[in-house]
Amino acid sequence: MDKYDVIVIGGGHAGAEAAALSARSGVRTLLVTQQLESIGQMSCNPAIGGIAKGTVAREVDALGGIMGRATDQASIQFRMLNRSKGPAVWSPRAQCDRALYRRAVRSLLERQSDLEFLQATVSGLKWNGSRVAGIVLQDGSVIPSGAVILTAGTFLRGRIHLGAETSIAAGRAGEPPSVELSQAIQSQGLTTKRFKTGTPPRIDGRSAELHRLTRQNGEGPSHFSFYETASPLPQLPCYLTYAGSAVKEIIQRHLLESALYGGVISGRGPRYCPSVEDKIVKFPEAQRHQVFLEPEGLDTSEMYVNGLSTSLPRAVQLEFLRQVPGLERVHMTRPGYAIEYDYFPPTQLDHSLQVKDMPGLFMAGQVNGTTGYEEAAGQGAVAGINAALSVKGVDSVLFRRDEAFLGVLVDDLVTRGVDEPYRLFTSRAEYRLLLRQDNALRRLLPKAEGLGLLSESELRLAHRRLEQEERAMAVGREVAICPAVANPILSAAGGNSITEPTRASVLAKRPGVSLAELLSGLGISVDHEVAAWADIEFKYEGYLSREREDVERLAKLDGFEIPSELPYSEINALSFEAREKLAAIRPVTLAQASRVPGVSPSDLQSLVTVVLRHRGL
Ligand code: FAD
Numbered sequence: 001m002d003k004y005d006v007i008v009i010g011g012g013h014a015g016a017e018a019a020a021l022s023a024r025s026g027v028r029t030l031l032v033t034q035q036l037e038s039i040g041q042m043s044c045n046p047a048i049g050g051i052a053k054g055t056v057a058r059e060v061d062a063l064g065g066i067m068g069r070a071t072d073q074a075s076i077q078f079r080m081l082n083r084s085k086g087p088a089v090w091s092p093r094a095q096c097d098r099a100l101y102r103r104a105v106r107s108l109l110e111r112q113s114d115l116e117f118l119q120a121t122v123s124g125l126k127w128n129g130s131r132v133a134g135i136v137l138q139d140g141s142v143i144p145s146g147a148v149i150l151t152a153g154t155f156l157r158g159r160i161h162l163g164a165e166t167s168i169a170a171g172r173a174g175e176p177p178s179v180e181l182s183q184a185i186q187s188q189g190l191t192t193k194r195f196k197t198g199t200p201p202r203i204d205g206r207s208a209e210l211h212r213l214t215r216q217n218g219e220g221p222s223h224f225s226f227y228e229t230a231s232p233l234p235q236l237p238c239y240l241t242y243a244g245s246a247v248k249e250i251i252q253r254h255l256l257e258s259a260l261y262g263g264v265i266s267g268r269g270p271r272y273c274p275s276v277e278d279k280i281v282k283f284p285e286a287q288r289h290q291v292f293l294e295p296e297g298l299d300t301s302e303m304y305v306n307g308l309s310t311s312l313p314r315a316v317q318l319e320f321l322r323q324v325p326g327l328e329r330v331h332m333t334r335p336g337y338a339i340e341y342d343y344f345p346p347t348q349l350d351h352s353l354q355v356k357d358m359p360g361l362f363m364a365g366q367v368n369g370t371t372g373y374e375e376a377a378g379q380g381a382v383a384g385i386n387a388a389l390s391v392k393g394v395d396s397v398l399f400r401r402d403e404a405f406l407g408v409l410v411d412d413l414v415t416r417g418v419d420e421p422y423r424l425f426t427s428r429a430e431y432r433l434l435l436r437q438d439n440a441l442r443r444l445l446p447k448a449e450g451l452g453l454l455s456e457s458e459l460r461l462a463h464r465r466l467e468q469e470e471r472a473m474a475v476g477r478e479v480a481i482c483p484a485v486a487n488p489i490l491s492a493a494g495g496n497s498i499t500e501p502t503r504a505s506v507l508a509k510r511p512g513v514s515l516a517e518l519l520s521g522l523g524i525s526v527d528h529e530v531a532a533w534a535d536i537e538f539k540y541e542g543y544l545s546r547e548r549e550d551v552e553r554l555a556k557l558d559g560f561e562i563p564s565e566l567p568y569s570e571i572n573a574l575s576f577e578a579r580e581k582l583a584a585i586r587p588v589t590l591a592q593a594s595r596v597p598g599v600s601p602s603d604l605q606s607l608v609t610v611v612l613r614h615r616g617l
Contacts, residue, residue: 003144004030005391007135008384009122009181010151011039013373014365016105017065017380018149018387023115024064024453025388030143031109032118032135034155034175039117040070040105042098042373043154043172044199045304046296049093049224051081052424053374056405058092058440060374060381061225062462064453066108067377068224074100076236076298077218087436087536089426092224095238097297118143121176124184125361132360138180146391149362149383151376154197156182156342156367162335163313164262172339182342190344190355194267195421196260197371198275198309198338201317205301207331208293213239216292226441226465227458236295239326243276243308244288246323250316251280259311259338267340270371270421275309275338276320291324302333311338343369346413347585352386352396353379353410356586362387368413371421378406379413385451397451400558402431402551403443415585415595431547433540438532442466465530472526473534476505476515485521489513508538557591562611564588573606582607 006022008015011033019031033039048071049057061068077095109115126134126142134144155171155178162168171177186192216239221232255261258277260269269275274282279289292306308324310317314335321327346368348355353368355361364383365376386396399407408429413422429435435443445462448454454462480501487497493512508515515538516531537544568574568583577598587593590611594604 003134004028004116005146006030006149006384006387007032007143007145007147008149008151009033009135010153010155010365011036012041012043012151012153012365012376013067014151014153014376014380014383015149016040016109017060017067017377018151018362018364018384019115020066020109020112021064021381021384021453022149022388023112025385025392025451026114027388027391029115029388030118030145031115032120032122032143034119034121034171034178036106036117036119038102038175039109040102042096042101044197045306046096046098046101046294047093048096048101048373049091051089051091052405052426052428053372054081054091054093054224055435055437055440056374056378056409056424057224058226058437059404059406059444060377061227062441062444063381063385063448064227064458065377065381066105067374068226069108069228069230070101070104071096072223072225072228072230073104074233075221075223076233076295077238078220078222078235079218080222087438087532087540089432090437092222092437094224095218095236095294097233099297100233121178123180125188127188130358132358136184147360147362147387149364149380149387150185150367151363151365151380151383152178152181153366153376154339154341156192158339158341161259161264161311161338161340163257163311163316164259164264165257165313167259167264170339171341173334173337185344188358190348190358192342192344193369194340195343195369196265196267196269196338196340197273197421198269198311198336200305200308200310200336201321201332202296202302202304202334203293203321203327204331204333205293205295205303207329208239208303209326209328210239210293213241213293213326216240227461234298236298238295239293241291241293241324241326242288243291243320243324247276247320248280250320250323251277251312254312254316255281257313257316265311265338265340268420269338270423273309273371273423275311276307277310277312305336308336310336341366343367345369345417347415347417349414351398351410351414351588352390353383353414354386354390354396360390369418369422370409370413372423375409375422375424378409382406382410385453397447399447401429402434402547402554404440405429405435408435411592411595415587415592416597431551433543433547434551436536438529438536442469442533468527468530469533472515472519472531473505473537475519475524475526476508476534476538477503479504479519479522479524481507481518481522486518489517489521505538508535509541511539554591557594558589560590560608560611562587562589562593562607563614566610566614571606571610573610574603575600578603
């Protein structure tokens with residue numbers, strides 16, 4: 001068998017980015033997956049982005065990944081969420097055509113040089129001592145490699161539950177689980193645990209009375225990618241309805257028939273994406289729960305019933321669906337189900353997503369205890385880049401918490417671990433104003449360029465965009481706007497008028513007043529998206545500089561390195577809990593140690609003393 005530099009196991013959202021960025025790093029990469037047709041498959045809702053997740057999708061794009069481009073090729077409804085709130089929480093979200101998204105991911109990957117594909121099931125890993133040396137396929141053949149990235153998603157000992165009575169071994173509906181691989185890795189000494197997640201039923205939209213429901217249109221086509229422009233597709237609406245007391249009554253009556261409450265599921269599920277059973281049990285006072293009917297694609301009438309994820313039997317699902325306004329005569333095309341699977345607690349990884357003490361083995365996506373396409377893609381990007389660096393013998397690249405949501409995601413996983421499926425929120429980041437969707441390119445271009453991840457033409461586009469943004473800012477600082485031009489704009493935003501010519505940068509600080517609008521009043525046309533960066537920098541100047549000062553202050557803690565061989569169990573000055581936790585995580589800096597749960601300020605003080613003594617100071 002040929003030898004590869006990097007082998008990626010799995011063609012989901014983590015696997016696709018890992019393969020793309022490993023190959024973009026210039027190393028020979030093989031993507032092995034159970035079914036080539038399911039590369040880029042969205043297991044659950046057909047949408048990319050949303051709160052914090054949209055920023056991650058843009059960060060992955062800035063690094064040269066494929067999620068943003070694939071989304072643009074498949075987007076059938078675009079919305080910028082949270083526009084009414086501050087820009088730190090603006091989040092692009094696109095409803096996608098499920099089939100087009102899958103096709104786009106595959107064709108983008110096939111365009112990539114240094115990347116090959118193989119349809120096969122991996123049953124084990126080949127080891128050279130504690131170092132990974134390749135993969136073993138189900139037929140016993142071995143493919144050697146310098147590094148392996150495991151991105152097997154919900155497939156590891158996956159088990160689907162459809163009611164308390166029906167349970168099927170599967171990685172997701174219609175695809176077999178991966179049993180041997182999980183056991184093989186576990187036998188090397190890695191810990192596994194179980195999580196669960198679920199998906200709602202799908203319906204035939206023709207059987208729903210959509211005209212009775214609240215129609216929700218998008219904002220019109222827009223885009224995620226900084227590098228490629230896809231032709232816009234026709235845009236489709238979503239519909240809003242609700243599950244009220246009749247649904248509640250049915251679910252309460254059948255609760256013990258659900259896999260979740262019938263006692264057959266042991267794994268924990270995502271708190272922020274609960275099943276409808278969970279919502280009814282945990283929020284008994286709620287009169288009704290929102291349900292969004294989302295299109296599955298342009299050439300299908302099938303719809304995704306967002307909000308009604310369930311593990312109840314098929315017949316009960318149909319019974320409660322028909323109590324939802326607009327769905328009284330609905331035809332259910334596929335039932336919802338719950339799935340339980342193995343994951344590897346991510347505190348077993350370092351910041352490059354390599355398993356500690358098992359050089360060459362990287363992990364990304366749902367196998368690390370996360371949930372969501374974007375979380376998977378973000379980790380795939382980090383693992384792909386670092387696996388390639390490891391085979392080149394180059395130090396790994398780490399993303400700081402103030403630099404990218406990718407940094408927050410990875411640091412949370414490896415430092416704090418997970419006790420429920422982890423998903424991103426803006427509140428997980430301490431520097432929210434710095435980590436915006438509009439400045440993802442500016443934040444990550446230096447890394448992408450330094451690592452050689454971008455083509456010449458992508459680099460040209462990226463630099464041109466940043467220059468345009470800076471020019472918009474410079475113009476905003478230079479030009480003064482006279483009252484005759486400014487006052488109509490200011491009064492439309494509900495603000496006081498001016499009596500003297502005033503700089504655009506000063507006026508743009510006002511809420512609801514956009515720099516692009518002010519400049520266009522002077523006949524200077526600037527793209528709204530380009531001007532948005534300068535606009536935000538003007539509006540939030542004070543807050544931004546405070547966050548930047550905090551980052552600088554914390555950089556001192558980040559610069560205080562902790563030796564990896566520190567014998568924590570012998571450091572009596574540390575509390576017992578801190579000794580245990582620090583020994584398990586082995587933080588590399590004082591800043592990381594400060595984030596380990598159970599480590600107190602006095603433990604940190606003791607740690608500083610011990611490290612200084614260790615250094616002979
Ligand atoms: P996946 O997308 O699962 O991809 C895994 C890949 O690995 C597949 O291509 C598979 O074929 C391949 N593979 C597995 N084992 C092997 C092997 N041994 N050899 C070769 N290839 C292998 N996310 C949300 O954010 N919200 C939700 O509500 C939600 N609900 C979900 C409901 C269900 C039923 C499922 C299945 C998933 C749900 N998710 C949800 C999770 C979302 O689908 C995942 O987070 C995301 O797909 C994870 O991406 P991944 O790349 O880690 O894994």
